[in-house]
Amino acid sequence: MVESTATDPGSPASVVDGPAHPGSALDRNARLRAALSSHFTSVWRMVQALGVPAASAEDVAQRVYLLFSNKLDQVRLGSERAYLMAAAVRMAANARRQLARSLEHPSDDIDGAADPGPDAEGLLEAKQARRLLDQVLASMSYEQREVFLLFELEQLSLTEAAEALGVPRGTAASRLRAARSVFQAGVQRLRSQMARSGGHR
Amino acid sequence: MKARRLLDESPDPLSAALLRSWAERAPEPGAITRAASVLGVSAAAMAPAAALGATATAATVSSHASLLVIGKWFIVGLAGGAVVLGSAEATRRAMSTGKQTEAVSAQVSAPPAKPSRSGLPGVVVPVSEPEPASSAGSLPVRRETDLAGAASATRAVPSIRWEIAALDRARQALSAHDPAAALRSLDHLEHKGPSANFDQEAALLRIEALGALGRHTEASTLTQKYLDRYPDGPGSARMRALIKSQTAHQR
Numbered sequence: 012m013v014e015s016t017a018t019d020p021g022s023p024a025s026v027v028d029g030p031a032h033p034g035s036a037l038d039r040n041a042r043l044r045a046a047l048s049s050h051f052t053s054v055w056r057m058v059q060a061l062g063v064p065a066a067s068a069e070d071v072a073q074r075v076y077l078l079f080s081n082k083l084d085q086v087r088l089g090s091e092r093a094y095l096m097a098a099a100v101r102m103a104a105n106a107r108r109q110l111a112r113s114l115e116h117p118s119d120d121i122d123g124a125a126d127p128g129p130d131a132e133g134l135l136e137a138k139q140a141r142r143l144l145d146q147v148l149a150s151m152s153y154e155q156r157e158v159f160l161l162f163e164l165e166q167l168s169l170t171e172a173a174e175a176l177g178v179p180r181g182t183a184a185s186r187l188r189a190a191r192s193v194f195q196a197g198v199q200r201l202r203s204q205m206a207r208s209g210g211h212r
Numbered sequence: 213m214k215a216r217r218l219l220d221e222s223p224d225p226l227s228a229a230l231l232r233s234w235a236e237r238a239p240e241p242g243a244i245t246r247a248a249s250v251l252g253v254s255a256a257a258m259a260p261a262a263a264l265g266a267t268a269t270a271a272t273v274s275s276h277a278s279l280l281v282i283g284k285w286f287i288v289g290l291a292g293g294a295v296v297l298g299s300a301e302a303t304r305r306a307m308s309t310g311k312q313t314e315a316v317s318a319q320v321s322a323p324p325a326k327p328s329r330s331g332l333p334g335v336v337v338p339v340s341e342p343e344p345a346s347s348a349g350s351l352p353v354r355r356e357t358d359l360a361g362a363a364s365a366t367r368a369v370p371s372i373r374w375e376i377a378a379l380d381r382a383r384q385a386l387s388a389h390d391p392a393a394a395l396r397s398l399d400h401l402e403h404k405g406p407s408a409n410f411d412q413e414a415a416l417l418r419i420e421a422l423g424a425l426g427r428h429t430e431a432s433t434l435t436q437k438y439l440d441r442y443p444d445g446p447g448s449a450r451m452r453a454l455i456k457s458q459t460a461h462q463r
Contacts, residue, residue: 047253141233
């Protein structure tokens with residue numbers, strides 16, 4: 012379920028108060044297909060990174076698109092990605108609550124993780140890098156992670172990210188600064204871990 | 213002022229490697245096709261893929277209810293198609309069954325009277341939308357084995373998000389081995405009005421819940437009604453075959 016929020020997104024650029032593109036069924040389908048091919052992967056990885064288990068991520072991503080389909084006529088052309096990201100954030104939060112699965116207090120402490128650690132920065136395997144990124148993301152608060160994912164990883168503008176989160180731009184910027192600090196601290200811990208394991212060079 | 217991203221600021225190699233690894237994440241192959249099918253964008257291509265998935269899993273099921281859980285995923289796609297294909301199908305069903313009345317047409321044709329911001333970019337939602345009950349125990353229990361239930365034109369038709377939430381509660385209750393709570397949630401959904409978007413999935417969940425409660429006669433009756441209503445759908449055909457094989461296996 013996507014929950015409403017009393018906070019005005021604050022950016023009228025992608026907000027419309029009525030049907031913006033009535034369009035034909037053909038137009039709708041073309042638009043849906045384009046949104047799927049361009050953004051489904053982003054939606055999927057967003058919901059997963061926001062705490063939805065891998066087994067449920069596809070299901071939640073599909074729900075995001077069902078909602079998008081339902082509101083398609085009201086989403087301004089060019090704002091599809093921002094809309095989908097916003098819906099993904101909210102759907103993921105809801106799914107996460109439902110599944111009672113919290114990443115805000117991760118059990119995998121980076122320093123104490125059983126992971127043997129990368130052997131060298133330059134030799135990070137892709138899979139290993141993804142796992143390490145997960146560890147760093149897990150050390151952020153949920154709110155920090157949301158804005159970090161949207162801005163740093165999904166490349167939304169700060170204004171779009173704030174809109175997606177339903178917070179003022181300044182709040183988003185503040186959370187982003189905090190998230191970056193946590194990220195950099197996490198990377199530093201990883202680097203120390205690598206040095207301890209003897210792989211750092 | 214445009215904010216700069218970490219990757220724009222020449223981060224150290226480790227940071228860059230972590231950040232770039234994000235783009236390498238991808239869902240399993242076929243995920244986009246399945247989503248397209250759910251949306252009804254390429255429904256023709258969806259059914260065989262879903263049938264294959266159901267077939268592969270069917271070999272391991274050992275109960276009638278479990279069998280229907282598999283069929284449910286079929287229906288998720290069909291229900292998604294209904295969302296997109298919308299009013300024509302909903303109206304056709306209403307006319308053919310005589311049980312889904314003006315409420316359905318109102319849902320698919322009438323704009324919200326008093327829109328309010330949903331918090332999502334580009335979205336308005338109706339105000340005073342009913343929220344799903346937070347406690348299943350507070351819901352009225354109504355044993356209704358008809359698929360459509362009694363529709364009232366005067367009822368407020370729940371939105372798609374409300375329906376999804378109600379179905380989620382039912383699913384969650386089933387996952388928690390609480391079929392009675394699942395039934396209550398489905399009853400509540402039905403009480404609010406016929407679900408033009410997810411009626412097939414709701415029916416499947418109800419069948420599953422009834423089976424889990426040991427109310428096999430009701431489950432069988434509802435299953436038959438379901439198959440009677442959707443005799444030609446790929447999901448129905450597959451369900452029929454699975455039930456037949458399961459019955460033979462039990463003998």
